[in-house]
Amino acid sequence: MAAMGLLAPNGRATGEVRFAGANLLTARESELNAIRGNTLAMVFQDPMTSLTPHMKVGRQLTEVLQRHRGLGKAAARDQAIAMLRRVQIPEPERRFVMYPHELSGGLRQRVMIAMALLCGPRLIIADEPTTALDVTVQAQILDLIRLARDETGTSIILITHDLGVVAGLADRVAVMYAGRIVETGEVRRIFKTPQHPYTQGLLACTPRLDDAATAALRTIPGQPPNLQRLPPGCAYHPRCPYVMDRCRTNRPALLPAAVGGMKACFLDDLHLKAAS
Amino acid sequence: MSPPLLQVRDLRVHFPVRTGGVLFADYTPLKAVDGVSFDLAAGETLGIVGESGCGKSTLGRAVLQLLPPTSGAVAWLGTDVDLADKAALKARRRDMQVVFQDPLASLDPRMTAGAIIAEPLRNYHPELSSPDIKARVARMMEQVGLLPAMLNRYPHEFSGGQCQRIGIARAMILKPKLVVCDEPVSALDVSIRAQVINLLMDLQRELQLSMLFISHDLAVVRHISHRVMVLYLGKMMELADRDSLYRAPRHPYTRALMTAVPIPDPDQERAKPRAVTFGDLPSPLSPPSGCVFRTRCPKATAICAAAAPPLEAVAAGQLVACHHWRT
Incomplete structure (x- = not known):
């Protein structure tokens, strides 16, 4: 959120976040707007609250293309529908004119990913992208993210509490505790x-699903700290x-x-x- | 042989949902639970798994008589539960308790932790004196890992994990025979989850409880359950003892669920086959004909659309509802 300039008004970020040469923390709003949703995209946890409820899915997608790529209405529509097809949304022309609430959670998250991919981003920040989904849908969405990364070569920062998701998708891992990184490393080394x-x-x-033991689980005693x-x-x-x-x-x-x-x-x- | 603690036979819970009509509304039944049968022995934990909307929570509520079943029977120690007999129902509720998912929302914010845990005692044991109640509440708090000194604090002063401990203490203080745990650890932080799972397993052994453990997390269910039921769109797909189900799942849906759960090991997670199901859960208002899983099933054939598969015993204690379980 700090990197994207999306902190709550009482949040202050210091330090430096350099993205493709520019420091995002000191960038003006207009500079940020040219980057966000364009070369730097975000996928949020809850696709219901992060899509605009009173706008048709199609309009939310073409808006991105018209603004960042300067496309005309018809060209934007064609590209948006092609992208919906690429994220394996069945009947993309029909979904294009639907509102977010008419789609299932899995389809909504596919729309979010399609939106993030529209401008060919160099980095996608995915914040718990599958936490709100059922496991079978989660597996489909993780496959889609993996495919999009391999096809486009985009970098991904994947934020998650699920160690299994990390094991399947990440190359490098940073473990955070109480606002600080406590360990980093290559994914196999970390596990x-x-x-x-x-x-x-x-x-x-x-x-673990593959663990037949029923003895008491090992625990971390106490509570997460009060920040x-x-x-x-x-x-x-x-x-x-x-x-x-x-x-x-x-x-x-x-x-x-x-x-x-x-x-x-x-x-x-x-x-x-x-x-x- | 003594009868099982709980016998559920062909339980159905349907909700009428308005689907149209101008002057006279048209209703379509939403079949949240559709013909589920199982036994639960004393001291046994039955895990109930499935995706959201599969009827797990509705099943738990119907067993607790919090929802009236549309049809079917729930027998308790061999006798049918009569919903009309309020006094008998109240007596029975003493023995059946529930732990909810959201630890904070399921506690009254205006009551202290002590009052919350004491409420079942006050309802069922009006003869107990205040010092007696206080002593029992303090003992219960210790048993669930809370400091009795926190008696006078309000729910908002506790962390999520501690609130769930209060909810567990409230469910356990009457020493019930059955506790329905509806996603009790889903809202908790990873590091707190293991603590609460261990607590539930300890209490179950100490109090010889039966538990219905409802969860979407197959790894947690494997750890805590003796037997596991897999639900899909209100119907039972597979019911088996824990090791059979996890070592040799027979139903394609059970297999799909297992493949979909990410394993926290990079080598195993990257080597396993990719997702085997397609698409999303169909609308429960218009479930597919025949086998309800056929629209997402890799093995579906013509017979799956024509006829619903019966539950077959494929091994000792393993029931599967699939036309193609042999292949």
């Missing part, structure tokens, strides 16, 4: 040799099984880990391996 105790905890406490009253030192220390004295006072920096990637934890890699 096979997680280095941060939080990553290890998340993987261990997720029930207004973060604990001093490492924000994860009250829930961490390996907590040491300095974790309570100093915050570990995100540094290269011996097995590759980065981690923000005082434990050395060897110690972690012995403990797990």
Whole structure:
């Protein structure tokens, strides 16, 4: 949201977000408007509330093309329908004149993805794109995102709480806790040799479909922290099984880990391996 | 042999939905639950899975007598439940409790945690003195992992996970025989989910409860259930004990569901076959003829449109409704 300039009015973003040479955080609204929906697109979690309810699906799609590509009405309509067909929407001409509420959740999310792809973006930010969908529809949408990425070569930032979705789609992973990145790495490395105790905890406490065990699940004790009253030192220390004295006072920096990637934890890699 | 705790026979719950008419409204029945039968033994957990709109929650509510069934029977310890007999129904409700999905919305915001947990005791045990009730509430709070000192706090002062613990304490304080859990962990953070699942499994063992565990999450259901029922558009597709269902699912819909669940392992997740179902759930107002799953089924043939497949016993304790389960 910060990168897209879509923060709530009381949110302030500092630092730098460079996209194709421009710093998005200091860009003017008009510059942002030329980028957003064009080379930088977004897919939101809930397609019902992120599509305009009183506008036909077709108009919402052609609007993007007319504005960013300067297409005429007829050309925009043809391209929009072609895109609906590409995201495997059956009977695209009929859907084109429908309102969002007339479509199922899966079709609405396909419309969102079609909208994001219209201008051939270089980056798509997908925020929990399948969380609101049933598993069989989720599998279809993830296939579609994968296909779109492989066909167009666009980059994707996929935001999700579902480790299975990450395992299927991502090349690299950043694990966040309390507003900070605590670990980054190549996807197989993250799942096979997680280095941060939080990553290890998340993987261990997720029930798996292919796991026949019925013993008690491993848990992460305690609650996610209150962001207004973060604990001093490492924000994860009250829930961490390996907590040491300095974790309570100093915050570990995100540094290269011996097995590759980065981690923000005082434990050395060897110690972690012995403990797990 | 003693009768099972719960016997459900050919249960149907239909809702009339207005579909037209000017002077006289036309109604079409929405068949939320359409001919479901099963037994539930004491101390058993039956998982009920399926996509949204498949009738999972309606089934749970009908079993609890919160919704009147259109037809069919729900027998409790061998005797039919008579919906008209309010006193008998109230006595029975003592033994059947429910845990809802949304932990905050299912707690009265104007009642303290202590009052919420004590309410069932006050209803069913008016003879108990206040100190007795307070002692039992404190003990129950400890059992679900809440500090008894939080007795006087209001729901909004608790986190989602803690609110769900309050809901669980409220359901368990009368030591019921049956608890219907309707998506009890779906609204919770990943790290909190495992805590609540462990709590439910512990309580089930300690109190020898039967549970109906309704969830769309097949991994959670595998972990917690003894047997699992797969529902699609109000009809039972497959019912089997947990290991049979997950090791050798017979129904194409069960297989589709299993393939669709992402596995948190990059090598396995990328090696598995891609999605096998197509399209979305058909409208429950006009379900397909014959087998309701045929419009999304990779194995569908002419017979699937002509006749609804009967439930067949394909192995000990495994029932499947599919014309093509052998292939």
